[in-house]
Amino acid sequence: MFSNFDFNVIIRALPYLFYEGMSFTILLTALSALGGLVFGTALALMRLSGYKILGRIAGLYVDFMRSLPLVLVIFWFYFLVPYIGQWLTGASRPISVGAFASSLVTFIMFEAAYFSEIMRAGIQSISRGQPAAASALGLTYAQTMRYVVLPQAFRNMLPVLITQTIVLFQDTSLVYVLSITDFLGAASKVAQRDGRLVEMYLFAAVVYFTISCIASYGVRRLQSRIAILR
Amino acid sequence: MIEISHVDKWYSPTFQVLTDCTTSVAKGEVVVVCGPSGSGKSTLIKCVNALEPFQKGDISIDGIKVNDPKTDLPKLRSRVGMVFQHFELFPHLKIIDNLCLAQEKVLGRAHDKAMTKGMALLDRVGLKEHAKKFPAQLSGGQQQRVAIARALAMDPIAMLFDEPTSALDPEMISEVLDVMVDLAREGMTMMVVTHEMGFARKVANRVIFMDRGEIVEDALKDDFFGKPRSDRAQKFLSKILSH
Numbered sequence: 001m002f003s004n005f006d007f008n009v010i011i012r013a014l015p016y017l018f019y020e021g022m023s024f025t026i027l028l029t030a031l032s033a034l035g036g037l038v039f040g041t042a043l044a045l046m047r048l049s050g051y052k053i054l055g056r057i058a059g060l061y062v063d064f065m066r067s068l069p070l071v072l073v074i075f076w077f078y079f080l081v082p083y084i085g086q087w088l089t090g091a092s093r094p095i096s097v098g099a100f101a102s103s104l105v106t107f108i109m110f111e112a113a114y115f116s117e118i119m120r121a122g123i124q125s126i127s128r129g130q131p132a133a134a135s136a137l138g139l140t141y142a143q144t145m146r147y148v149v150l151p152q153a154f155r156n157m158l159p160v161l162i163t164q165t166i167v168l169f170q171d172t173s174l175v176y177v178l179s180i181t182d183f184l185g186a187a188s189k190v191a192q193r194d195g196r197l198v199e200m201y202l203f204a205a206v207v208y209f210t211i212s213c214i215a216s217y218g219v220r221r222l223q224s225r226i227a228i229l230r
Numbered sequence: 231m232i233e234i235s236h237v238d239k240w241y242s243p244t245f246q247v248l249t250d251c252t253t254s255v256a257k258g259e260v261v262v263v264c265g266p267s268g269s270g271k272s273t274l275i276k277c278v279n280a281l282e283p284f285q286k287g288d289i290s291i292d293g294i295k296v297n298d299p300k301t302d303l304p305k306l307r308s309r310v311g312m313v314f315q316h317f318e319l320f321p322h323l324k325i326i327d328n329l330c331l332a333q334e335k336v337l338g339r340a341h342d343k344a345m346t347k348g349m350a351l352l353d354r355v356g357l358k359e360h361a362k363k364f365p366a367q368l369s370g371g372q373q374q375r376v377a378i379a380r381a382l383a384m385d386p387i388a389m390l391f392d393e394p395t396s397a398l399d400p401e402m403i404s405e406v407l408d409v410m411v412d413l414a415r416e417g418m419t420m421m422v423v424t425h426e427m428g429f430a431r432k433v434a435n436r437v438i439f440m441d442r443g444e445i446v447e448d449a450l451k452d453d454f455f456g457k458p459r460s461d462r463a464q465k466f467l468s469k470i471l472s473h
Contacts, residue, residue: 132281133318137332137384138308147331151322 009199013190021186022207028100028182029169032107036168037161039108040115045145047116048123058116065113071174077106078178103175111168118160122153159223166215170208183207231257231388231419232278237287239273239443247273248284249443255388260420262430262451265440266466271423272315274440275390278421279307292387308336311381311389315397317373319365325352325376326361329383337384344383351379355409371402378409388419395426427471431455439463 046058065073081102085095097105126149134144154161173184181189184204191200232255239248247270255261263271276282278289280296280303289296294306319328329348333339339347352358355375357368365373374394381389391410395403407429414420414433424430430437430451437454439447439462447454447463458464 127316127318129314129316129318130320132276133312133314133320134332135304136279136281136307136310136312136314137380138304138336139332140304143335147335148320152320155322 006196006199009190009194009196010203013187013194013200016190017183017186017203020181021183024100024181025169025172025183028104028107028172028175029165031104032111032172033165033168035104035108036111036115037119039112040117041119041150043112043116044119044123047120062113062116065110070110070171071177073110074103074106074174074177077109078102081105099175099178099180103172103178103180107168107172111164114164115161118157118164119153121160122157123149125156126152155226158226159219162215162219162222166212166219169215170212173208231255231259231292232421233288233290234274234278235288237274237277237284237289239270239277239282239284239286247443248277251287251440251443251445253438253445253448255419255421257419258417259435260414260418260422260433261436261438262434263421263423263438263440264425264427264430264466265446268442269440270443271440272392275392275421275423278390279310279312281312304336308332308384309387311378311384311386313374313377313381313389313391313394315393317365317370317377317397319373319376319380321365324362324364325357325368328365328376329380332380333383347383348379351382352376354382355379356405369402370398371405374398374402374406375409378406378413382413388421389413391420391422391424393423393425395424425470427455427467439466441466 043058043062046054047062049055078099081097082094085091085097086093089095130148130152131144134148135141139147172182175182176185176188179185187200187204191197194200234254235252237248237251238246240246251270251274253261263275265271273282277284278291278296280289284297287297291306291310294301296303296306319325320331323331326345326348329351330341330344333344333347334341349358349361352361355378357372357375357379360368360372360376365376368376378394394410395406398406403426407426410420410422410429411433422429422434434451437447437449437451438445439449439454439458439460441462446460447458449458454463455467458467
């Protein structure tokens, strides 16, 4: 199997793998994490708002998303969003949104469910005296959240949020099912074209492993630094 | 200034924490609220700026009803300073930013004006050189003085203190009480929940004694320390003053 392992195949494919593939993977990861965090925080605030209906809606959404396999949601969105677009705009044909937009929306919606649970735990970790002190100073509910509660919750939860983002980074490889050229998609294409499956899939694994490992190490460093600051 | 009339509060239908509480704090008056733990004194003071809801009765501050749904509560609270047992400084903000936040976001003061005001108040409580530190770097007594300065930065018309020295090590209590005594002597309207009877003797106009959710005694300071009318207040006093 390894007797004719060809490093040159990998080296020749490097520009394509990284410029096309990895840059897409990182862009998708970053945008999804950002969007998921914003939307997830909104869901967490809904669940903690004290309005029963809002809480129920957010709770159902989170449970729903967490009960579905990610690949299914990716497919589902890819085929459904054009029809929803058609229905909303009243166009005569399904509106093509493109694989990137579709996968981005999918990941934001899906990750929001996970980020919302993290942010909920973060908000609940703040002692009740903090919002009380903020209210006593005259801050409104929104200001209390924005300036006092959320910054602390975010800081407390930063290691967990980054860990979830590392998982997201790996999960973005599932856009492969939409034949998008992310890092794994690019590796796969080269593998098929050159008939070098072993080299390309091994290399892809090494790259995912290395990046995730370094990021995890960074999280541990960060955790110990935050622990000192408190 | 603060009018509390016939306030009842239940935590659950069977558990009443406040029963028919009626009292008032006049402008410039210092009223100390004391009583055994669980007597409802902290709950009562939190009802004053509506941090705790209550089911019956009325509380008004400067003529504005706090239990009226139409009242702009954030605005009303911004005019009443509050100091908590556990300080509740914002740990993610520097000391000076703790003082500036509400000045800027609630009162709409410009940043440099808020800074000037904040630094002046830190100077007043003797902590000017700590402005750039974070709360966790300060001792409990220092944090509580910052909390008082933070409340004063809003130019409050009255101050509420909820057991301001109960969470402090004994050697830090006096530095906080000194600030409070100064404040009282300057004529600040104050309602203070505390066990510090020395503070009450020094600056209080009136002392309220609570037990089991009721105001048992509401007397002028000298009457209270001279000869409390109720047995319960006498017992309480003999217990905390005998050491």
